[in-house]
Amino acid sequence: MNRNIRSQIWRQFLVPISALILILIVGILGYIFIEGYTPLNALYMMVITFATIGYGEPQPLSAEGRIFTILLIISGFTAGFYAIGKLSSFLLEGELAKLLKIKRMNTALENMKSHYIVCGYGKTGKRVTEDLLRTGKKVVLIESNPERNEKLKDFYDKNLVHIIGDATNDEILIQAGIERAKILIAVLTSDAENLFVTLSAKDLNKDIKVITRVEDASSAAKFRKAGTDFIISQIDLASDRIVSLATSTTDFFSFVELTDGKEELRDYKFRLVEIRNGSDLIGKTYREANIPQRTNLVVIGCYSADSDLQVNPKADDIISLGDRLLVFGKDDEITLLKKIGKEPK
DSSP: OHHHHHHHHHHHHHHHHHHHHHHHHHHHHHHHHHHOOOHHHHHHHHHHHHHTOOOOOSSOOOHHHHHHHHHHHHHHHHHHHHHHHHHHHHHHSSHHHHHHHHHHHHHHHHHOOSOEEEEOOSHHHHHHHHHHHHTTOOEEEEEOOHHHHHHHTTOOOTTEEEEESOTTSHHHHHHTTTTTOSEEEEOOSSHHHHHHHHHHHHHHOTTOEEEEEESSGGGHHHHHHHTOSEEEEHHHHHHHHHHHHHHOSOOHHHHHHHHTTOGGGTTOEEEEEEOOTTOTTTTOBHHHHTHHHHHOOEEEEEEOTTSOOEESOOTTOBOOTTOEEEEEEOHHHHHHHHHHTTOOO
16 A cells, blocks of 8 residues: 555656656757767756756857757756646645555554444434544544545544545455454445445455444345344334334433433443353343343343344343343443353453
8 A cells, every 4th residue: 555655656746757857868869969969078068057057068059059958948947847836736735645644544444453344424424433433443434425525534533544435345345444344334325335335344254243224124134134233224213212202101212312422421331232152141031130230231122033122121021042132331331241141242
């Protein structure tokens, strides 16, 4: 990648440098053939002409030689001013800064491991990116929309790398370090794009966890077949909230909104913890599992293998292998439940 940066810098000055070299060669050859100068005298004549020093010619110039010298001076100054303009533009208009920024980005990308890739910087992608950065996570953000990229160009965070490109392109995902990433979050504008990203991500890294937003709830089955680990449906969330408001006095989603952004609750998080082989919670009821007393966590709900989120599971409901418990608490408490559930940290 650093080689590409050097090649871009070289391309900026290739034309003016080539022009100056060409003028030098033509000038030397011209003085040799027109005036009969030796190669050394011809080179000397070119140097004093370009440097405008004013030393005398090695020998008097003919009329043809004077015309040739005038043309050399005009072409030399033209190429020189062009080179100076290129250099000024490169330094003053930020071209060098852009290339150095790309170099820093490439270096950061090469050193990233277990990072998060966010595809799309719409309303959801913006919120997800900001939340990840707030918790100190390393994020690679992929966005193709020119207006959003324009807003992002001045946004800086030491843990953020911004890539301009199409997330459905395998080369862009590889550039984002998909082989070393921990989680990919696909929140592009359409289900088709998110599905394509999911397929590409799983093909490039079978171990990566993929979280995908789905606009059409009927497409969820396709995403599961594609390998999506977690599916977020805006329609389902809205429907669940309406049902919750209509059927209970305790509204979990209102609670989420209430706690979100509250400074005193900043250390508390919602997390899913999967129950795996070897856990002593398997086969127990929630009453017997005694999770709140053992971990100080609040169990909000549960995803079983064959059902969607069940909010506020009953005390007599049985915990099964593969259940994913939605809990609310601090990091160390969540880590303790992961240990009990035999889930890797």
